[in-house]
Amino acid sequence: MNSQTLTQNNRKYDARQIARFHRLRPWLGWARATTIVWNFAWFILGLKWDDLRGVAERNKLKRAVQLRKILVRLGPTFIKVGQALSTRPDLIRKDFLEELIKLQDQLPPFDNAIALRQIQSELGYPIKEIFSELSPAPVAAASLGQVYRGRLLTGEEVAVKVQRPNLRPILSLDLYLMRWAASWLSPWLPLNLGHDLTLIVDEFGTKLFEEIDYLNEGRNAERFAKNFRNSPDVKVPAIYWRYTSTRVLTLEWLNGFKLTDTESIIAAGIDPQEIIQIAVTTGLQQLLEYGFFHADPHPGNLFAMPDGRMGYIDFGMMDQLSETTKETLVDAVVHLINKDYTDLAGDYVKLGFLTPDTDIRPIVPALEALLGDAINRNVGEFNFKTITDEFSKLMYEFPFRVPAKFALIIRSLVTQEGIALSLNPNFKIVEVAYPYVARRLLTGESAQLRRRLINVLFKDGTFQWERLENMIAIARTDNNFDLLPTAQMGLQFLLSDEGQFLQQQLVLALTEDDRLHAQEVQRLWNLVKDDLNPSRVLGAAFGVLSQFSRERVAAILPSFPASGSVNSN
Numbered sequence: 001m002n003s004q005t006l007t008q009n010n011r012k013y014d015a016r017q018i019a020r021f022h023r024l025r026p027w028l029g030w031a032r033a034t035t036i037v038w039n040f041a042w043f044i045l046g047l048k049w050d051d052l053r054g055v056a057e058r059n060k061l062k063r064a065v066q067l068r069k070i071l072v073r074l075g076p077t078f079i080k081v082g083q084a085l086s087t088r089p090d091l092i093r094k095d096f097l098e099e100l101i102k103l104q105d106q107l108p109p110f111d112n113a114i115a116l117r118q119i120q121s122e123l124g125y126p127i128k129e130i131f132s133e134l135s136p137a138p139v140a141a142a143s144l145g146q147v148y149r150g151r152l153l154t155g156e157e158v159a160v161k162v163q164r165p166n167l168r169p170i171l172s173l174d175l176y177l178m179r180w181a182a183s184w185l186s187p188w189l190p191l192n193l194g195h196d197l198t199l200i201v202d203e204f205g206t207k208l209f210e211e212i213d214y215l216n217e218g219r220n221a222e223r224f225a226k227n228f229r230n231s232p233d234v235k236v237p238a239i240y241w242r243y244t245s246t247r248v249l250t251l252e253w254l255n256g257f258k259l260t261d262t263e264s265i266i267a268a269g270i271d272p273q274e275i276i277q278i279a280v281t282t283g284l285q286q287l288l289e290y291g292f293f294h295a296d297p298h299p300g301n302l303f304a305m306p307d308g309r310m311g312y313i314d315f316g317m318m319d320q321l322s323e324t325t326k327e328t329l330v331d332a333v334v335h336l337i338n339k340d341y342t343d344l345a346g347d348y349v350k351l352g353f354l355t356p357d358t359d360i361r362p363i364v365p366a367l368e369a370l371l372g373d374a375i376n377r378n379v380g381e382f383n384f385k386t387i388t389d390e391f392s393k394l395m396y397e398f399p400f401r402v403p404a405k406f407a408l409i410i411r412s413l414v415t416q417e418g419i420a421l422s423l424n425p426n427f428k429i430v431e432v433a434y435p436y437v438a439r440r441l442l443t444g445e446s447a448q449l450r451r452r453l454i455n456v457l458f459k460d461g462t463f464q465w466e467r468l469e470n471m472i473a474i475a476r477t478d479n480n481f482d483l484l485p486t487a488q489m490g491l492q493f494l495l496s497d498e499g500q501f502l503q504q505q506l507v508l509a510l511t512e513d514d515r516l517h518a519q520e521v522q523r524l525w526n527l528v529k530d531d532l533n534p535s536r537v538l539g540a541a542f543g544v545l546s547q548f549s550r551e552r553v554a555a556i557l558p559s560f561p562a563s564g565s566v567n568s569n
């Protein structure tokens with residue numbers, strides 16, 4: 001295998017192939033390892049020296065800056081490690097975290113001439129035969145590539161993302177060394193990582209190799225766009241496949257405002273509140289509905305479009321949640337709403353935050369103290385950033401760890417909340433999130449969601465009237481929530497085979513304790529009556545019944561006339 005094979009053919013990360021290549025060329029590894037060790041040795045000596053002189057506290061900011069500079073000097077792999085660590089409050093000191101977050105932007109660009117040569121060789125045409133205009137310098141430089149603004153000969157405005165040169169061999173060598181170090185260090189580290197360290201390096205390598213395959217990024221963008229194809233709120237740039245390769249990505253230019261640019265957003269007459277609403281709702285949709293989520297939603301990757309839509313870019317780092325994880329997440333939200341802390345602790349085990357052998361008994365009261373108080377104060381005061389900060393404290397007391405996937409999700413949620421807060425300092429994530437979850441449960445399009453709703457509504461076999469009331473009240477604070485279609489779906493479900501159990505339970509609930517729960521029904525009715533005007537209700541009821549065959553309707557409602565006016569298609 002020559003270096004050409006390693007650079008050209010390894011679209012996917014393959015630890016064994018990389019190891020085979022480098023074992024035959026040990027000098028490459030030694031040279032690089034010396035540079036890395038040299039940089040970090042000075043840094044660690046510096047920390048120790050501060051300790052000895054008792055100035056560690058005073059110098060901590062200086063050391064954090066020094067660490068960031070070392071990572072930038074060591075190049076893309078280390079910048080990416082720094083970015084990944086900046087999401088791990090369970091592993092990294094807070095002052096270092098704040099410095100590492102800066103690795104997301106403001107990186108030095110690479111030579112223009114190299115970038116232009118790369119565009120020509122990758123796309124197979126001279127620049128002039130593709131673009132009528134191309135910015136003389138990159139408009140942005142990031143860890144893995146830089147972006148030019150241009151116009152195709154056919155007139156469309158485009159962003160052209162060009163990868164830094166020689167990324168594959170650089171990343172491969174660094175990953176090889178990291179993996180080697182991980183296999184030696186694993187047994188000695190007192191870290192509560194819960195995994196073999198080499199597996200973490202492998203996961204990191206896999207993600208990194210995916211990220212430098214721009215064809216993959218293009219496919220991700222199209223998949224994301226497909227998920228939101230019916231949404232009037234989301235804009236995803238089109239990919240120009242003809243001018244896209246593994247190392248050059250040409251996509252539609254988004255003429256919007258970055259979400260950090262509040263002034264321009266307001267000046268353009270866009271309502272920041274609406275953009276926030278879209279950002280949070282689409283964020284939740286990605287996690288809880290599609291499971292395919294943008295794992296890097298920093299403000300540079302989100303745009304407010306002049307027409308009020310929100311634009312997403314940069315689909316290099318996406319992640320897919322399994323069906324079970326998605327369901328457990330919804331469960332966790334349900335348990336949180338219901339204040340079922342024992343079940344919530346159980347969800348943490350299922351999601352991998354706690355190992356299955358953990359004794360959750362002492363954790364339950366701690367969760368209650370942390371979350372119960374936050375929720376009790378006022379739903380609107382529940383702030384995600386405070387909760388995660390508090391949660392980081394729990395991590396030191398109990399054997400919590402953050403599974404890699406959730407580090408991305410948590411970072412994504414905290415960043416989104418941060419962006420929203422910069423647009424509206426009074427923003428409360430739950431004011432958007434709660435209604436969204438309540439609405440989803442109540443409209444329960446899938447069998448799993450309906451089952452979850454039933455879990456919310458019944459505790460230990462007893463129907464929880466209050467919960468239904470709360471949920472309807474919360475859902476109604478969401479402008480998109482229309483009670484009637486929900487009621488229609490509920491009726492549809494009640495009449496289905498699957499709903500038979502619920503029918504029985506509801507009858508039991510209504511007559512529980514040998515009394516008719518008329519008061520509760522009356523309260524519910526007061527809550528919903530304004531939404532239910534009689535003609536719409538009748539229409540909706542017929543809508544439901546029309547989907548059943550005449551025989552089925554007759555079976556459910558024995559007194560219904562078999563030759564009635566219900567449409568039987």
Ligand SMILES: Nc1ncnc2c1ncn2[C@@H]1O[C@H](COP(=O)(O)OP(=O)(O)OP(=O)(O)O)[C@@H](O)[C@H]1O
Nearest residue numbers: 140142143144145147159237252253254300313314
């Ligand atoms: N379609 C686009 N329309 C307008 N601007 C764009 C577009 N694509 C990229 N940019 C600009 O280029 C910057 C970097 O792009 P992008 O985030 O895709 O690169 P990246 O190398 O993946 O960076 P990182 O992963 O660090 O965010 C964006 O913040 C934005 O300013």
